Amino acid sequence: MRFRAKLNVHFDGAFNVGSGTMGGSLAQRPMLTDWRGLPMVPASSFKGRLRHTCKQLAEAMGQETCDDPVAEAMCQPGEDERFCPICRLFGSPWLESPLTFTDLTLMEPAFLAEARTPPRTSLRYGVGLSRRRRVAQDQLLYTTEVFLPGGTVTLKGEISGQLDDRDLGLLVAGLENLLALGGGKTSGMGWCELEFELYRIEDDGSETLLSADDVRRRWLS
């Protein structure tokens, strides 16, 4: 079925979706911003996080998935080879994903979304621990650029595509179980709450609101 999921992601507190590069920031983990200079979550990061959540769910329910990110351990086309649900949803080197993700961009609060000047960010200092010696090491000191809005910030995005009912059910279960986005999960940053509305796109282009409960049940039926 053709579908569209409208997403609202609420962040409460500091968050950072780092680019992993030094570009234009003092922080070693600078925050990604959109064309307005506002914090954003790129489509690729969101997709990666959702893929990870769906894979955990599928495995928890005893469904076999392949071993990413090593390409040769992933499902490959062949005589008997069938693609696992994660490859069918998110794609692989051999299979194009039927899903399109947009970036998650800031919608609320309005005063920020309409601001002419991007909001200030702060640097947060973290200390990496040596796994072996369990002590702080000077060379592991890092800085993370975080956004501290002092209230809830809502980012908006969309997933659309075409899936059969069961695969759409797994995607819905993944959306319902996604708890954190961005970097710094272990340091208490980046927790989020995700709300979504799911629509079936009919042949004439009109949209019908679907119940997430009904769709999720089809995954396990």
Ligand SMILES: [Zn+2]
């Ligand atoms: Zn696979």
